[in-house]
Amino acid sequence: MSVHSKYKLTDFLPTTKKEVELRGWDQLDIILFSGDAYIDHPAFGAAVIGRTLEAAGYKVAIVPQPDWHGDFRDFKKLGRPRLYFGIAPGAMDSMVNKYTANRRLRSEDAYSPDGRHDLRPEYPSIVYSNILRQLYPDTPIVLGGIEASLRRLTHYDYWKDRLRKCILCDAHADMIIYGMGEKQVISIAQKLENGAHIKDLKHIPQTVYLCKEGDIPGGIKEDDIILHSHEACLHNKKYQAENFKHIEEESNKKHAQRILQSVDNVYAVVNPPYPTMSTAEVDAAYDLPYTREPHPKYRGKTIPAYEMIKHSVNIHRGCFGGCSFCTISAHQGKFISCRSKESILKEVKQVIQMPDFKGYLSDLGGPSANMYGMAGKNQKACEHCKRPSCVNPEICPNLETDHTKLLEIYHAVDELPEIKKSFIGSGVRYDLLLHKSKDEKSNEAAKQYTRELITRHVSGRLKVAPEHTSDRVLHLMRKPSFQQFYAFKKIFDRINREENMRQQIIPYFISSHPGCQEEDMAELAVLTKDLDFHLEQVQDFTPTPMTVSTEAWYTGYDPYTLEPIFSAKTPKEKLAQRQFFFWYKPEARHDIERELHRIGRSDLIAKLYDKPSKQHPRAVYDPKAIGSAPDVSNKKRKGREEKPTDNRRKSAKQNDKRPKSCNPNFSSNHRRRQK
Structure with a gap:
């Protein structure tokens, strides 16, 4: 955190009992446990969820990277929340964060102060939840984030080299929120506040819970998708492959069906997701009063992930690329949710005010750099589509590929006198740039975007x-x-x-x-x-x-x-x-x-x-x-001098x-x- 910070301790969400008392609170409504350091910035999930709950009137605190050894004092220090515990294991999957493709321990955790790699356990969703269940057996526990979202049903775990059950079975939590989470956390809080029991919250979209067959709301319906059971998948790998096709298709539909999977004599029930967020809803999430800085407790320390993104701005959510190895659509969805130009410019102006900003935006992008403003021309066709990708095996003829709206964003940002250059650090889909649309305006915009990208936005x-x-x-x-x-x-x-x-x-x-x-x-x-x-x-x-x-x-x-x-x-x-x-x-x-x-x-x-x-x-x-x-060390090859600007450098x-x-x-x- 910069020593020139203009923010006070109370401008951040509280992380200690002292900070709670500074706000004059006797009890918290919701306590979030995060596997990442607390960075009050819209690129970090715990901050967004915390600020979203705060804006809805709830008293919320964050416990970042609690010590899971010894007497569990970090899990006790803020006491029992009035409504529920939320677990946000981190912006990255914890196992990818800790291990390489060869299952070797990484030397750095980019989401921890000074890159320390010993501040989070493997599978924090499971570890944190079991500790909280031991300490507070009757308090609701809700799992969120990428770790739980992608483990909501039977899944293969590369690091243990085996199939694992729905993560609720191991974590002993009450519910999973999959996806981005703003709507679900508010809905859960409101229902619990109105006297509902966590076990009765079975109708909230984009959540997962376990229950006996007789307790499934409405019973097993004709349009429910019944997957092969976890136990069947253990004995037949083809069943697991068959299951996944249904899981992915339902993740990429406008109107998904409920998914059920039997495990341990109960059912994991996956409710269909909320509709794609509107521009106003996405703006609301990014316009919350973030300080855009790490919590003051990290003063004098460097958090690599923050250093990477502190001068960047995200302009949309979602990705319709559908790449086979990518998890974006499984978590954020296939359909694009765009921020308004006003919201984007507001955040850019916040970046400009940062003491160490020198005029260069490191990224003005998103999950894919050039999908902003793109959607189906005929939304009725999209209502019935279940393709995991809008661009593969070929670009959908119903997809609007016009880059005009994105160019308008770039131009508006670059016109700000304090901006010397805005770089595009996100991945660019060149298939969208090469696509020949029937609309000549779209083709011209793609050519213009390509030239401006190369001449103005590349470092x-x-x-x-x-x-x-x-x-x-x-x-x-x-x-x-x-x-x-x-x-x-x-x-x-x-x-x-x-x-x-x-x-x-x-x-x-x-x-x-x-x-x-x-x-x-x-x-x-x-x-x-x-x-x-x-x-x-x-x-x-x-x-x-x-x-x-x-x-x-x-x-x-x-x-x-x-x-x-x-x-x-x-x-x-x-x-x-x-x-x-x-x-x-x-x-x-x-x-x-x-x-x-x-x-x-x-x-x-x-x-x-x-x-x-x-x-x-x-x-x-x-x-x-x-x-x-x-x-693969960075040595000079014999007989040839390596130049700093060479591809080989x-x-x-x-x-x-x-x-x-x-x-x-x-x-x-x-x-x-x-x-």
Whole structure:
């Protein structure tokens, strides 16, 4: 927190008994336990939920990163709330936050002071809830955030390598709020205040609860979707794949059906979601009186996630991309909710007033940078649609792809005299820019947006996410053909030449995605070499709950076709794919040449390497030789000086750094806040 802060302690939501007393309160209505540090900013879920409840007249406090060891004093210090406890485990899934794709402990937690990685447990939703249930057995407990949202039904847990039940079974909480949460927390508070019992709150949209079959409201109805039971899924992986198709479809419908799943002789009941938030509702969430700063308790400490986003502004929610490995639509929904220009400008002016602001907005974006203002032209058609993606396998003819409204936002922000430059740090969907609409106005706006993006909103490096080069793998990822990347790069290079600029395009790629073979990765190496890319922004696929890719990875079946699908699972299989990202590293060449011989693609060696290898590769594959990853330290390659502005300047050591808006390892980005 800046030492020049203009805010007092009482401008933040209270976190201690002393801060509660400073407000003159005798008892709190709701207490939120957060796995993240408390940053009073609309990019962080606990702050938004806390401010939302405060605006509705409730006395609310936040206990950030409570110590779950010893005597549980952090869970006792504020006493028992009048209405309920809320648990907000963090903006990122706790297991993704703690572990890499290789299940190794990360050295830094970006949402903790000074990046400390020991301030949150694994599965804080479960840990916090069980402690509270032990201390306050009769007080309602409500789970929210990405962790509970994506574990609302039977799900595969990559870190435990097994199917797990609805998280309510392990957490012993009363209810899950899935999605963003503002409406649900108010509805729950109002009903409890009016005398209802938490077990009777079975009609609130976008919530999940457990109950016996005889207690299901209205009984099991004809239009309810009955999934295979948890116990059946344990014995038949194909059942789990079948279940997921229904779960995803209902997450992406305007009018979803209720979902039921039997587990432990009760049912997990998933109520359909609320309608997509209106502009006025989204504005209300962002216009609350945030200080936009970390709580004063962190003075003198650095919270990496805050440093990343403090000069950025989120302009919409939702994503209709439907990428197979991404959790955005499962949590935020497919339909876009946009903020008004007035609300966006109001927040930009708040950023301008920050003491350390130098005139540069780090991001003016959202889950996907250029979906603002886009929706179905004929909303009646959208009412009956259950496609998980509006852009795959092709862009829906009913989708409005006009970038005009977004350009108006950019222009309004850039006209502010204090703004020197507004960068677009979120992932850009270049398939939307290349789309040829029947509406010529939309086509012209796409051209204008592309040019303005490249010439005005890029800080020298534009990050995009083709993810792979194989059209077969891209089809499974629900991403556009790599030919579209070629087309976009051609435009990017042309505009740079015309404007006498020397900017770079930085692509992101994934290895070991379901359906990806070593041969696909070898061809990726050749194609990216031809494009003069020495890849730096790469990662192994990490299975996270409630994605198509995860279900395919675990079950071995495509959830939509139930056709068998291969996935690289063992460390050796994953490394055999990942090493092709680093073909340019001298220390990787020997293993790569040997692997190309093994898979019968020795023809690619000459395409990767101009000179014959000094060391002849073994004719027989030696699995012991692929026992550790190639050296990815940031060293200069022999015989060539690395320039700071070259694509090669950073190493593959940064394989976890992707645009957060499309990172499968980041279930929620800094802009995607959740309770």
